[in-house]
Amino acid sequence: MLSQSHRAIVASTVPLLEQGGEALITHFYNTMLAEHPEVRPYFNAAHQASGDQPRALANSVLMYAKNIDRLEAMGPLASQIVSKHVALQIQPAHYDIVGACLIRAIAEVLGPEIATRDVLDAWTAAYGQLAEILIGAEAARYDEQAQAHGGWRGDREFTVVSKTPESAEITSFVLAPSDGGPVMDFKPGQYIGLHIHVDGEELRRNYSLSASPNGSTYRISVKREPGGVVSNHLHDHVQVGSKLQLNAPSGIFTLEAGDRPISFITGGVGVTPALPLLEQALATGRPVTFIQCARNAQVHAFRDTIEAAAQRHPQLSRYYCYDQDDGAGEARPHGVGYLTREQLEAWLPEAEDGVRDVDVYFLGPKPFMRMMRKHLHEAGVPDGQVHFEFFGPAAALQ
Ligand SMILES: Cc1cc2nc3c(=O)[nH]c(=O)nc-3n(C[C@H](O)[C@H](O)[C@H](O)COP(=O)(O)OP(=O)(O)OC[C@H]3O[C@@H](n4cnc5c(N)ncnc54)[C@H](O)[C@@H]3O)c2cc1C
Ligand code: HEM
Numbered sequence: 001m002l003s004q005s006h007r008a009i010v011a012s013t014v015p016l017l018e019q020g021g022e023a024l025i026t027h028f029y030n031t032m033l034a035e036h037p038e039v040r041p042y043f044n045a046a047h048q049a050s051g052d053q054p055r056a057l058a059n060s061v062l063m064y065a066k067n068i069d070r071l072e073a074m075g076p077l078a079s080q081i082v083s084k085h086v087a088l089q090i091q092p093a094h095y096d097i098v099g100a101c102l103i104r105a106i107a108e109v110l111g112p113e114i115a116t117r118d119v120l121d122a123w124t125a126a127y128g129q130l131a132e133i134l135i136g137a138e139a140a141r142y143d144e145q146a147q148a149h150g151g152w153r154g155d156r157e158f159t160v161v162s163k164t165p166e167s168a169e170i171t172s173f174v175l176a177p178s179d180g181g182p183v184m185d186f187k188p189g190q191y192i193g194l195h196i197h198v199d200g201e202e203l204r205r206n207y208s209l210s211a212s213p214n215g216s217t218y219r220i221s222v223k224r225e226p227g228g229v230v231s232n233h234l235h236d237h238v239q240v241g242s243k244l245q246l247n248a249p250s251g252i253f254t255l256e257a258g259d260r261p262i263s264f265i266t267g268g269v270g271v272t273p274a275l276p277l278l279e280q281a282l283a284t285g286r287p288v289t290f291i292q293c294a295r296n297a298q299v300h301a302f303r304d305t306i307e308a309a310a311q312r313h314p315q316l317s318r319y320y321c322y323d324q325d326d327g328a329g330e331a332r333p334h335g336v337g338y339l340t341r342e343q344l345e346a347w348l349p350e351a352e353d354g355v356r357d358v359d360v361y362f363l364g365p366k367p368f369m370r371m372m373r374k375h376l377h378e379a380g381v382p383d384g385q386v387h388f389e390f391f392g393p394a395a396a397l398q
Contacts, residue, residue: 001125002068002125002126002128002129003125005118005122006121006122006125006126007068007069007122007126009118009119009122009123010065010068010122010123010126011065011066011068011069013065013119013123014062014065014066016110016114017058017061017062017065018062020109020110022051022054022055022058023109024058024105024106024109024110025054025055025057025058025061025105026051026054027105027108027109028054028101028102028104028105029043029048029053029054031101031104031105032097032098032101033048035101036097036101039094039097041201041202041203041204042088042089042090042094042204044204044205044392046228046392047392047393050392052392052393052395053393055393055395056393056394056395059394060074060077060081063077064126064130065126068126076252078133078134078137079137079252080252080394081134082134082137082138082141083141083250083251083252084206084250084393085134085138086138086141086142086145086247086248086250087191087192087193087206087247087249087250087251088193088204088206088247089154089155089193089195089204089247090138092135092139095131095134095135098131099124099127099128099131102123102127103120103123103124103127106119106120106123107120141250145184145248145249145250148184148185148248149182149184149185150181150182150183150184150185150215151184151248152184152248153248154247155195155245155246155247156177156179156245156246156247156248157177157178157179157243157244157245158175158176158177158178158218158243158244158245158246159175159176159177159178159241159242159243159244160173160174160175160238160239160240160241160242160243160244161174161175161176161217161240162174162240163238163239163240166221166301166302167294167298167299167300167301168298168299169223169224169299170221170222170223170224170269170299170301171221171222171224171234171235172210172219172220172221172222173219173220173221173222173234173238173244174211174217174218174219175217175218175219175220175244175246176216176217178243182215182216183215183216183217183218184248184249185213185215186209186213186218186249187249187251187254187255188209188212188213188254188255188273188276188277188279188280189208189251189253189254189255189273189276189277189361189389190208190209190249190250190251190253190254190273191206191207191208191209191249191250191251191273192206192207192209192218192220192246192247192248192249192250193205193206193246193247193248193250194206194207194220194230194244194245194246194247195245195246195247196230196233196244196245198229198230198233201229203229203230205230206391207220207221207222207272208220208221208251208272208273208389208391209249209272209273209276210272210273210275210276211275211276212275212276212279212280213276218246218249220272221269221272221301221302222234222235222269223268223269251273251389253273253361253363253387253388253389254277255277255280255281255361256359256387258286258359259286260286260357260358260359260385261286261287261288261289261349261357261358261359262281262284262286262287262288262289262358262359262360262361263288263289263290263291263348263349263358263359263360263361264277264278264281264288264289264290264291264360264361264362265291265293265339265344265360265361265362265364265372266291266292266293266362266363266364267293267294267363267364267365267368267369268293268294268295268299268364268365268368269301269391270362270363270364270365270368270391271292271301271302271363273363273389274290274361274363275302275305277361278290278306278309278316279309282309282312282313282315282316285315286315287315287317287349288313288315288316288317289316289317289318289319289347289348289349289358290306290309290316290317290318290319291318291319291320291321291339291344291347292306292318292319292320292321293320293321293322293323293338293339293364293368294320294321294322294323295322295323295324296322296323296324296325296326296328297322297325297326297327297328297329297331297333298326298328300320300322300329303320303331306318317347319334319335319343319347320333320334320335321333321334321335321336321337321338321339321343322335322336323336323337323338324336334347338368338371339368339371339372339375340375341375341378341379344375344376344379345379348360348379348381351379351380354380355380355382356379356380356381357385358381358385359385359387360376360381360385360386360387361387361388362376362386362387362388363388363389363390363391366390366395369388369390372388373386373388
């Protein structure tokens with residue numbers, strides 16, 4: 001139970017965490033991964049190496065400490081964490097490991113003068129409260145997934161029923177449950193968890209669902225990542241008939257109800273969740289703009305899908321932007337070079353009195369996302385109407 005004095009101590013450690021939060025969390029991860037090999041498969045080595053995962057956790061702990069007296073302010077962050085945890089099958093027992101390592105890291109990094117017994121007790125109580133909130137929300141989500149029509153709990157075996165190249169580096173896999181049963185509907189924009197062994201190593205990755213829900217199969221579309229363990233394995237060794245273990249769909253990058261025009265802006269493989277989102281958006285009858293960026297025509301996936309949607313739906317405007325136009329293929333892009341603010345202003349619905357009343361959804365590599373965030377702000381799109389997802393741990397875009 002978190003007492004008033006615990007709250008006061010936790011709140012007073014905020015400046016300390018702001019200065020040293022990241023170092024603390026890096027220390028915590030190193031200890032945890034070394035001493036608890038059983039949690040290693042859950043953590044992506046590339047995200048650890050880039051520092052993105054320690055940073056995401058540090059930021060959330062900090063935000064929690066800042067809002068200790070009004071936890072509802074954590075709202076959107078908490079549901080984002082829960083979605084990621086659920087897709088990776090994080091369980092209550094894991095929280096004990098994380099909690100013990102976190103408190104030990106606080107003690108070791110701060111030293112005995114700052115990390116007194118009272119400080120450690122306060123943080124133990126505070127962590128316990130946060131863990132309880134997340135565990136409760138995750139249990140509710142696991143129950144929902146298990147009880148949904150075509151839903152399940154934990155791993156479920158799927159069989160690859162088709163494998164289709166979409167560009168020089170993106171390949172789609174259509175997956176049907178091996179038990180022949182239905183699959184639960186998902187919200188466009190959501191992703192599944194893939195639980196896989198590659199060369200004896202247990203790994204977990206998330207992949208967005210790239211085709212609309214149909215009750216019987218899921219489609220994922222995977223970019224071959226240079227040096228990437230799972231994506232190369234899927235491209236090279238997973239064929240029609242191969243079996244894969246999936247965890248049920250999760251995620252909060254979903255379409256908001258309303259009547260504003262909608263715009264999607266994607267970079268590279270970030271196009272995958274936008275495909276079912278586009279179908280859903282078009283079905284509402286709202287005007288839709290689809291802006292797709294790719295390095296060149298060779299790696300431009302799903303152009304035919306977007307063109308076919310534009311034939312069926314006159315309210316869809318689409319624009320393609322290539323880093324370089326290599327002249328390949330019959331169709332030329334609408335823009336060459338990185339997407340600029342001027343292009344966005346020309347392609348998005350017009351602004352009135354400096355405000356552009358449009359709901360925007362974007363996803364791509366992090367530098368692309370930072371640039372879009374800035375352009376959209378400068379182009380007059382209100383921050384509350386801008387939605388984005390990360391293909392890795394969340395990061396600051398400003
Ligand atoms: C919500 C969500 C949705 C996603 N949807 C999609 C999707 O639709 N399609 C898609 O293709 N991907 C998607 N991803 C990304 C996907 O989950 C994987 O991260 C991606 O396929 C790369 O995995 P990998 O195992 O091939 O690469 P990894 O083995 O994780 O490696 C990634 C990169 O990091 C480098 N690296 C690996 N280990 C280290 C290390 N220790 N130090 C330094 N560098 C290292 C590798 O060389 C490589 O360049 C999504 C991710 C999330 C979180
Ligand atoms: C109070 C405790 C916890 C907090 C505050 C927390 C916070 C976070 C945050 C902020 C993210 C990033 C979310 C995003 O990218 O959108 C995340 C992802 C993740 N968390 Fe937690 N977490 C907690 C407990 C745990 C536990 C107990 C485990 C399991 C051992 C765990 C494993 C993971 C993994 C594997 C990811 C994804 C990492 C990646 O993308 O590489 N977390 N968590």
